[in-house]
Amino acid sequence: MATPLSAAKMLAALKAEGLTVHEHAGWKTHNRDAASGKSFGPVIGVLIHHTGGHNDKELCYKGRSDLPGPLCHAWLGKTAGLWMIGNGRTNHAGYADIDVLNALREEKPLPHDDAATADGNDCLYGLEIENLGKSGDPYPNAQYRQAVLWAAAICRAHGWSEKSVAGHKECQPGKIDPSFDMDDFRAAVKKQLAVEPGKTEPTKPAGKPRVDLSRLVKAAKTDPGAKQGHVSYMAGTNLT
Numbered sequence: 632m633a634t635p636l637s638a639a640k641m642l643a644a645l646k647a648e649g650l651t652v653h654e655h656a657g658w659k660t661h662n663r664d665a666a667s668g669k670s671f672g673p674v675i676g677v678l679i680h681h682t683g684g685h686n687d688k689e690l691c692y693k694g695r696s697d698l699p700g701p702l703c704h705a706w707l708g709k710t711a712g713l714w715m716i717g718n719g720r721t722n723h724a725g726y727a728d729i730d731v732l733n734a735l736r737e738e739k740p741l742p743h744d745d746a747a748t749a750d751g752n753d754c755l756y757g758l759e760i761e762n763l764g765k766s767g768d769p770y771p772n773a774q775y776r777q778a779v780l781w782a783a784a785i786c787r788a789h790g791w792s793e794k795s796v797a798g799h800k801e802c803q804p805g806k807i808d809p810s811f812d813m814d815d816f817r818a819a820v821k822k823q824l825a826v827e828p829g830k831t832e833p834t835k836p837a838g839k840p841r842v843d844l845s846r847l848v849k850a851a852k853t854d855p856g857a858k859q860g861h862v863s864y865m866a867g868t869n870l871t
């Protein structure tokens with residue numbers, strides 16, 4: 632539990648970690664606190680997303696007709712770099728599993744998410760990474776590296792470990808983002824936190840999500856008569 636970083640402290644932390652930071656006009660006062668009547672914080676961790684699209688920085692700032700912006704705290708372009716989008720409460724996490732939020736707060740291993748009843752926008756910083764999240768859309772190494780640095784910078788500023796980092800797919804049933812392996816991502820954040828901020832530490836490329844074997848086993852049991860080509864549990868076996 633911690634008080635959210637001020638805009639100035641956030642900028643300082645990100646730059647100290649070695650990031651080049653771009654600022655969207657108005658980001659320092661762009662949030663949902665007044666509109667929702669709920670203030671941001673205390674904060675307990677950071678949440679990683681992919682956008683599911685391309686060229687969506689402005690969408691993340693303005694929001695959609697059904698979901699007002701900001702839709703994240705920062706947007707990370709495929710090649711456009713890291714952009715500050717919001718400061719305060721932002722609409723990125725929606726409802727989350729309270730057990731997962733409690734585990735993040737206590738820096739314990741994350742339990743399986745099977746509910747979405749707790750407000751995740753209250754307590755999580757959110758990064759939206761520009762990526763289709765399907766069809767094997769790759770994360771350039773430089774982009775993935777910046778995502779690791781973003782998470783590490785915030786963890787370092789709060790005195791958190793990599794166990795305060797989660798993917799949206801780990802917090803809310805039905806979500807598949809981000810489309811890379813979060814254990815690999817946390818390992819990279821841990822490695823970064825072990826060195827002085829600003830030091831260059833190579834980060835391994837984004838890891839493919841591991842296949843959820845439990846669903847494969849279930850599919851084998853429940854679909855014995857399925858024709859070849861029948862798709863069982865697409866979300867568990869094919870996340871591209």
Ligand SMILES: [Zn+2]
Pocket residue numbers: 679680681723799806808
């Ligand atoms: Zn998401």
